[in-house]
Amino acid sequence: MATILNLETSTKNCSVSIAKDGKLLCVVEEANEGFEHGEKLHQFIDWCVEGAGIQLANVDAICVSKGPGSYTGLRIGVSSAKGLAYGLDKKLLSINSLEILVQTQLNKGYDLIIPMIDARRMEVYTALYDGAGNKLTETEAKVIDETSFEELKGKKIVFVGDGAEKCAEILSFLDADFIQIFPSSKDMIHISNEKFSTLQFEDVAYFEPFYLKDFIAGKNKTEK
Known part of the structure; x- marks a missing residue:
């Protein structure tokens, strides 16, 4: 070990x-x-x-x-x-990073675990996992609106992560818990x-972060 x-x-x-x-x-x-x-x-x-x-x-x-x-x-x-x-x-x-959040909600009676990492405004990094932690969809950057996750009505869901709380009101039509925590x-x-x-090692020389989106530098507030 x-x-x-x-x-x-x-x-x-x-x-x-x-x-x-x-x-x-x-x-x-x-x-x-x-x-x-x-x-x-x-x-x-x-x-x-x-x-x-x-x-x-x-x-x-x-x-x-x-x-x-x-x-x-x-x-x-x-x-x-x-x-x-x-x-x-x-x-x-x-x-x-999303899989780390999923670990906190395994086998708690949810049909779906949906981790959410805040990506500013109403956008989150997310994916769908079943209650045992099996990945169902690929990781994506998703803008949350009134139509998001409509197809999941009737499922018992937990949204977990630092992007969960801001989505609670707009997704209130779902049978869901919203747990605001950090990985x-x-x-x-x-x-x-x-x-x-299981020997799932990375190549130290070539490994890079999974940014998902390109970095966009914010404008300095003192600039005119």
């Missing part, structure tokens, strides 16, 4: 965990409006290693959330994971351990 360092930076939550043989040893995380991942990620890694009582050199793999999500957050997380994997000569694993590295543990066991 393996000791795995998990990094989750796809949203406002900067999250680091270490697990051994599928069991959590330590987690350090903080959700910050300022997206301070660049300043905090490596500090959180140091704290997590200390809390777990291990040496960073003794982990077997680095697992990172690959996206979709914040362009900057993903770039920081993936760059750090690749740097650690290369520098320590460790295996690199990755997980779709967390502690919810990566089962998948990362399984991927390590």
